[in-house]
Amino acid sequence: MILKAFEKGADGVMVVGCLEGDCHYLSGNLRARARVGRVAAVLDTIGMGGERVAMYNLSAGEGTKFALFATEMVDKIRALGPSPVNVVRRSRKKEISHDHG
């Protein structure tokens, strides 16, 4: 699902789970963290950059912290710029619009 988001044009993906030790699905958030790590490794291998995906843990009552994390993630991705896939897609679009005049 995370990789699908990148295919659909995301430059970065943040995964947010409940606090460690406090998950309704017991170890679901720990497994999610491990899988995010695996996706990061895939992104590194294919040159997209593993830092474009990150896992955060929050409780449902931590709205302010969520906003902080989201801002942090957005800043990080802005600094990284568009993903290599999006760079290719944008240059293609430009070529097409040039061709059409």
Place this chain on the structure above:
Amino acid sequence: MIMGEQKPLEVILGMLTPYDKIVLAGCHGCVTVCRAGGAKEVEILASSLRLARESEGRPLEIKEVTLERQCDPEYLEAMRPYLEDYQAILSIACGAGIQFVAEKYPSTIVLPGLDTTFIGVTEKQGLWAERCQACGNCVLHLTGGICPVARCSKSLFNGPCGGTTTDGRCEVNKEIPCGWMMIIDRLRSLNQLENYRKNLPMKSWKTSRDGGPRRIVREDLME
């Protein structure tokens, strides 16, 4: 079950260099259970390959499919209707499945996305281990249900070697428990230690790979 591990992505991408349109075929059999080649892995691998190729400016079109089993001819038929539109099949079944696809579709290029590793069990989620080497002439009834061929690193047939540590580990790797130590412990707990005193006859490897590719013929089941 037959265990497999996905080949490194860079190796798969290397194999796919000449192609722009492929079928990525998973299998609902053993490789689904060992999380290497099922429907989920097809999805993940397809996304990874598409992203990698699109970032290189050479998009790859992938038809994703997961067959019931790739080692049975009737299920392989499911791919026939669209094979003409694709240049190659990347199969993430075990080696048997991959070869059967190649055999069934002789004019299609078939590529392996998995390395087949061993016949084993799920010890726990995410941990699989070897249990059988498919050598034939099973002696598990004499060895407490623990195989000396698969569980002893040296496949010894009549007791441990001198490399067993005092805590029952194997000299090949301290992570490996001594197969014979396990056999003796189990025989003792089953009150069957007399089995250990029996000398197992020299194993005939004719039933293993030494007689060439093996076959089972059941005429009662043939049409």
